[in-house]
Amino acid sequence: MNSAVIRLTKCSSTKCLAMFQLSYHSQPKVALDEGISSHRVQVGPHRLHYLRAGHGPHTLLLIPGVLGFGWSNFKHQLLGFDRDLFTTIAFDPPGNGYSRPPEKTFPPLEVEAETVAQFMEALGVESASVLGYSSGGRTAMVLAALHQRLVKKLVLASTHAFILPDEYKYSRSLDCIEETWNEKEKNILYGVYGKENLPKLWRQFNDFNERILKEQRGNICLHLLKDIKCPTQLICGQKDPLTKVENSWLLHALIENSRIHVYPEGKHSNQIKYAEDFNMRVQDFLMADEELSGTNIREEDIKLAKANSF
Template identity: 40%
Template sequence: MLLKTKPFLFRTLLNFTKKYSTSIQEQVTKVNGQTINYVKTGQGNRNVLCFPGALGTIWSDFKPQINDLDKGKFTVIAWDPPGYGFSRPPERNFCLEFYENDADTAHDFMQHLGVKKFSLLGWSDGGISSMILAAKYPQSVEKLVIWGANSYVIPDEIESYEKIRDISKWSDKMKAPLIKLYTEAGLQKMWNDWCDAVTEMYEKNHGNICKEILDQIKCPTLILHGDKDPMVASEHPTYLESHIAGARWVPRD
């Protein structure tokens, strides 16, 4: 009986290895003239786009999801947003509309790949752009998961950004991989530009980022938020839950 079973087990193991052991390689494409660096893994019929946060990249923000989500159930796509990671050139443009621009480019990118419907995992700034994408393109977004996201900025947050504007105050663990990617001078410039852009939004838009579009989000939405998040005030998940129809907020330690 054991001898008869071994060939079956061997074939099963071989098929599993062929299906799941291939290394995940980054790819590059062009969308509307913009270089887009991305990875795509899995064979599932549930398409997921992973949307990194400020200065973030595929691997800095979504390595666990890329490696560990069930590849039989999900097709996971993660990208470096325009101007971040290896989605360069051109360099990042921190205009007042950069959140919406990222949302539009993400949508066009997925259509470019032939993925008509997908869910979104959005972290931090990627959560903001994911909300905008879900609101503008409801026919494309099936589900939305966001964490560390906000639809407006308050004075305390602007003050927090200024306190860490100088990257020399960051921990080595936080800045070392970003310096390797952008260089120290490049990282400082990019972070200065981000701080300036968000401060300008706060001053010109009375703190608003995307409050007006929240009621246009129609897909099931899960909101996660760390109680000790130093950058995003604790009032934001409550506001999002009360302004996105059917949203559910799950507090995290």
């Protein structure tokens, strides 16, 4: 099968938007601000796609969720982060988005973290701040624990290191994508993965989580959290059914140098719903110098952490 081809053309709008189309299956056109560029880089056997915005001295790497990709998960961050302060890089992991082929698989998180480390090396990035969203936060935590020198600061958005049964049940309830997903989200992902393939990939992800529940008692990476030494910002939604707020408080209790913000009405994609406020909080955190140890940890969080430690 031929590799995807990127075509760049100019369009006549007031913002002079750039358009690119990746000709793989029936992938849709994506409108990009002219300050965002699209690239590919060889990382081991994979030719990975990524978007870059800005030219600032602080490099920020964005890791998307399970079937997300740079533009679908981080459009508002690529458009909204200060381009004089940050160089923002949103990459598509192997099998995600436009880093296809190959098809998406679900390898151990240590393997995914190693791919991120190799991706950074391929770009010549010696260290960066890392923002992991949803399942991308799992990879980001393992990366920060196993490759401490690579991660300056860590932002974890709507993620978890321990699978709660209710989270798994809710995720399984979404297996019938045609009936349960909102039209906008499913149509974007249908365009990338195909209408028949997308439900298969989602079920494979839930099968992966089911194995973690059965074989590891839900432990994704709790045992590695003690090795995360960089300052960490947690952002979550009080009403998130996929990564429940209790799990964010658990992370806060187990990651020593961390702080947390909870959106009272927030659910899973707070970087989209509350984009302006989210961007402000993340940028302020990344530019701050102060240490975060011991902030806002509640007694009940410590008990929860101890009860679920491995």
